[in-house]
Amino acid sequence: MFSFEGFLDLPMIWYVLIGTAIFLYVLLDGFDLGVGILFLFAPTDQCRDSMMRSIAPFWDGNETWLVLGGGGLLAAFPLAYAVIMPAFYIPVILMLLGLIFRGIAFEFRFKAGRFRQVWDYSFHFGSLLAALMQGIIVGAFVQGIEVSGRSYAGGSFDWLNAYSLMTGVAVIFGYALLGATWVVMKTDGQTQQWARQSASYALCYQALFLAIVSVSMPIMNADIRELWFSLPNFFFLLPIPMISLVFLISIWRDLHAGREYRPFFLSFGLFLTGYLGIAISMWPYVVPFEITFREAAAAPSSQSLMLAGTAVLLPVILGYMGYVYYIFRGKVGRESGHEGAY
Amino acid sequence: MLENLDPVLLARIQFAFTVSFHIIFPSFTIGLASWLAVLEWRWLRTGNPVYADVYQMWVKIFAVTFGMGVVSGVVLSFQFGTNWSILSDAGGNILGPLLGYEVITAFFLEASFLGVMLAGWNRVGRRLHFAATVLVAAGTLISAFWILSANSWMHTPDGFRVGGNGLIYPTNWLEIIFNPSFPYRFVHMVVAAYLTTAFTVAGIGAFYLWRGRHIPHARVMLGMAMIMAIFVAPMQLLFGDMHGLNTLEHQPAKVSAMEGLWETTTGAPLLLFGWPDQDAEVTRYALEVPKLSSLILTHDFNGEVKGLKAWRADERPPVAMVFWTFRIMVGLGLLMIATGLMAIILYFRKRLFDTRLFQYWCMALTPAGFIAVLAGWFVTEVGRQPWAVQGLLRTEDAISPVVGTSVALSLAAFVVVYVFVFGAGSYYILHLIGKGPENGEADYGGQEAAGSTEVYDAEREKGGRHV
Numbered sequence: 001m002f003s004f005e006g007f008l009d010l011p012m013i014w015y016v017l018i019g020t021a022i023f024l025y026v027l028l029d030g031f032d033l034g035v036g037i038l039f040l041f042a043p044t045d046q047c048r049d050s051m052m053r054s055i056a057p058f059w060d061g062n063e064t065w066l067v068l069g070g071g072g073l074l075a076a077f078p079l080a081y082a083v084i085m086p087a088f089y090i091p092v093i094l095m096l097l098g099l100i101f102r103g104i105a106f107e108f109r110f111k112a113g114r115f116r117q118v119w120d121y122s123f124h125f126g127s128l129l130a131a132l133m134q135g136i137i138v139g140a141f142v143q144g145i146e147v148s149g150r151s152y153a154g155g156s157f158d159w160l161n162a163y164s165l166m167t168g169v170a171v172i173f174g175y176a177l178l179g180a181t182w183v184v185m186k187t188d189g190q191t192q193q194w195a196r197q198s199a200s201y202a203l204c205y206q207a208l209f210l211a212i213v214s215v216s217m218p219i220m221n222a223d224i225r226e227l228w229f230s231l232p233n234f235f236f237l238l239p240i241p242m243i244s245l246v247f248l249i250s251i252w253r254d255l256h257a258g259r260e261y262r263p264f265f266l267s268f269g270l271f272l273t274g275y276l277g278i279a280i281s282m283w284p285y286v287v288p289f290e291i292t293f294r295e296a297a298a299a300p301s302s303q304s305l306m307l308a309g310t311a312v313l314l315p316v317i318l319g320y321m322g323y324v325y326y327i328f329r330g331k332v333g334r335e336s337g338h339e340g341a342y
Numbered sequence: 343m344l345e346n347l348d349p350v351l352l353a354r355i356q357f358a359f360t361v362s363f364h365i366i367f368p369s370f371t372i373g374l375a376s377w378l379a380v381l382e383w384r385w386l387r388t389g390n391p392v393y394a395d396v397y398q399m400w401v402k403i404f405a406v407t408f409g410m411g412v413v414s415g416v417v418l419s420f421q422f423g424t425n426w427s428i429l430s431d432a433g434g435n436i437l438g439p440l441l442g443y444e445v446i447t448a449f450f451l452e453a454s455f456l457g458v459m460l461a462g463w464n465r466v467g468r469r470l471h472f473a474a475t476v477l478v479a480a481g482t483l484i485s486a487f488w489i490l491s492a493n494s495w496m497h498t499p500d501g502f503r504v505g506g507n508g509l510i511y512p513t514n515w516l517e518i519i520f521n522p523s524f525p526y527r528f529v530h531m532v533v534a535a536y537l538t539t540a541f542t543v544a545g546i547g548a549f550y551l552w553r554g555r556h557i558p559h560a561r562v563m564l565g566m567a568m569i570m571a572i573f574v575a576p577m578q579l580l581f582g583d584m585h586g587l588n589t590l591e592h593q594p595a596k597v598s599a600m601e602g603l604w605e606t607t608t609g610a611p612l613l614l615f616g617w618p619d620q621d622a623e624v625t626r627y628a629l630e631v632p633k634l635s636s637l638i639l640t641h642d643f644n645g646e647v648k649g650l651k652a653w654r655a656d657e658r659p660p661v662a663m664v665f666w667t668f669r670i671m672v673g674l675g676l677l678m679i680a681t682g683l684m685a686i687i688l689y690f691r692k693r694l695f696d697t698r699l700f701q702y703w704c705m706a707l708t709p710a711g712f713i714a715v716l717a718g719w720f721v722t723e724v725g726r727q728p729w730a731v732q733g734l735l736r737t738e739d740a741i742s743p744v745v746g747t748s749v750a751l752s753l754a755a756f757v758v759v760y761v762f763v764f765g766a767g768s769y770y771i772l773h774l775i776g777k778g779p780e781n782g783e784a785d786y787g788g789q790e791a792a793g794s795t796e797v798y799d800a801e802r803e804k805g806g807r808h809v
Contacts, residue, residue: 056461057458057460057461057462058457060412060452060453060457061450061457063412063416064445064449064450067415067416067445067449068442068449070420071419071438071441071442071444071445072442072445074422074423074434074437074438074441074442075438075441076438076442078430078434078435078438079434081427081431081434082427082430082742083427084423085422085430085742086423086424086742089744089748090752092420092424093420093424093752093755093756096416096417097756097759099413100414100759100763101759103409103413104409104410104766104767106409107405107409107410107770108767111402111406111770111773111774151427151743152742153743156745156748298434298439299435299511299512301511302435302512305439305512305515306438306439309446310442310446313447317451317454320450321450321454324457327462327465327466328465
């Protein structure tokens with residue numbers, strides 16, 4: 001039976017890989033969910049057309065990272081998948097329903113005549129619901145999951161509390177920031193101007209929520225407090241909040257200096273530091289604070305088989321996804337609106 | 343009230359509902375993607391604009407169908423965990439990598455190049471656009487490969503051992519991936535998808551011919567579809583038979599249920615119709631063809647066929663459902679073969695495209711493939727019961743520790759949302775069919791006449807605000 005167990009720390013590699021896949025999902029679907037969140041607030045239908053066209057070729061690929069996150073979790077840490085999914089049964093299903101409403105809106109809106117408004121609402125509220133539920137899941141996740149034996153042992157609504165609602169709203173504003181900076185990059189004229197404004201608002205809220213989460217997590221959990229504030233950890237980890245602060249200020253200045261590309265990529269950076277902060281706090285758990293990634297690891301042979309495929313195919317996937325972004329580079333023009341099936 | 347609901351039954355209904363809803367779309371898009379690739383290839387080779395027009399019409403329908411397939415498929419990848427967490431935990435070592443491979447080999451490929459296929463007509467060169475279509479088509483087939491491998495493993499598990507902790511561990515990946523029922527199921531399903539597409543396209547083509555619209559396009563549609571009906575529909579009968587014999591070897595109880603046979607019999611009759619009664623353990627009102635079942639299953643008039651009573655009552659599948667859906671599937675398959683025969687006769691009489699009766703016939707068979715695919719899946723999945731993984735894990739033991747209320751409410755939500763989505767999707771597809779292919783719409787590189795859309799835009803500029 002083939003296995004890389006002898007010379008590779010498979011659970012560790014997969015912990016990092018799954019973490020990366022989920023992070024890429026958050027970034028990539030984050031900006032197109034963000035476009036959906038901002039959608040109804042756009043000044044004209046033409047703005048909405050441009051916004052939707054700017055993400056139409058990408059949304060499906062972006063959402064595939066979510067499937068990889070779910071499928072990868074099942075493959076690499078089946079026990080974690082088997083505990084987390086029942087624990088977040090209701091928010092996961094609501095998120096999926098949200099994703100359905102926004103996903104179909106892409107195809108339907110471009111074909112709708114009379115009912116276009118219905119798909120505008122479907123797109124907006126679907127994106128909003130998906131983002132809210134993802135944020136709630138994160139907020140509930142960091143508070144820990146009740147486990148007995150190999151199963152979830154909590155109730156149906158353990159995920160719902162003030163804190164998880166707060167993180168839900170935080171993720172909505174975070175995605176709105178990604179979406180707005182994306183629109184700044186991909187459009188011009190009136191749409192861009194409006195998106196710049198929206199990005200500024202979203203950035204302020206994002207800063208507020210980052211501060212709340214950064215302060216509240218160490219207060220809520222003694223281990224996390226110990227991790228971040230004991231010496232010498234404190235000095236090693238200090239750059240993470242510092243870099244966040246630098247990103248926040250730079251995005252603000254760039255937005256007001258008329259820059260088009262940098263705010264979007266700096267927002268990526270802001271998400272990276274935030275994500276790293278949470279990831280470090282959760283270490284080494286895959287089901288906090290009950291099951292570590294080593295306890296949940298799939299059989300070495302299963303992890304090895306997946307690793308072989310991933311090592312070969314992930315660079316290829318990143319390559320052709322990048323190529324598709326390259327094909328559809330540049331601003332979305334009005335005239336490109338009747339291309340092909342769109 | 344909701345507390346008393348049986349979560350196992352609800353979870354099964356919910357999964358049956360979401361997976362049945364989902365399979366409608368892939369069984370259409372697998373065939374459609376391959377057909378679009380053929381159309382675009384014919385266009386590039388011949389330069390005949392009719393092929394490009396037909397491509398442009400169907401790629402829009404493809405987009406709507408594919409979108410619905412994606413959103414309903416994402417749901418499934420989470421339901422293994424939300425509804426069947428014990429199965430995920432016990433079988434994760436095997437099923438996880440198979441599903442993981444589906445994502446990294448197929449989903450990313452389809453999702454990325456779908457964007458090029460749909461929005462790239464004027465943006466990339468012809469060859470690259472064709473390559474995108476071919477890659478999407480390949481993606482649908484690769485996706486079918488892995489998901490059917492995982493599904494088949496649950497029917498005919500192989501290459502594994504059960505650990506002391508009850509978890510299933512892989513011992514041989516090739517035996518797992520190419521488990522005994524997989525090659526048969528894969529061929530049977532892919533061919534079924536091709537036939538589903540062919541009969542849908544044939545129905546729409548016949549509709550245009552009947553209405554006297556888009557004649558050159560309609561001839562391409564009906565003509566190409568009939569090639570499939572003539573050559574592929576009879577092959578499907580053969581593949582189905584081989585799949586059935588494979589099931590007889592590995593899941594004989596399922597075959598006994600398909601036959602509605604309760605007593606182990608030599609020279610078993612084939613039941614054309616009947617009413618299987620699970621409690622009384624008989625099939626009532628049976629209309630029999632003597633010895634035919636033995637002949638089909640054992641290739642011997644007096645071969646022995648096992649009856650359902652050979653298994654304990656709690657190890658038998660629900661017989662009536664399997665019995666009936668099997669007959670629906672086979673009946674539709676036979677109608678498809680008959681369509682192919684009619685097409686041959688009409689073709690040689692040079693009446694293929696202008697026989698009214700044949701046009702009605704094809705229109706009536708438009709949904710035949712979908713119904714046959716669903717019926718076939720009901721046969722195989724209901725026929726596996728009471729097992730989630732044949733012989734290893736019973737369905738009632740595979741369920742998540744969730745309360746019936748959550749499952750019931752989410753089931754209700756899925757039903758409401760899916761009815762809405764399906765209704766809207768059907769509405770737009772019918773709209774696209776009503777519009778039909780447009781001549782010269784596919785002119786490469788040239789922007790189409792923008793006049794009408796400009797007016798439309800100007801109108802919208804006035805009252806666009808939602809908030």
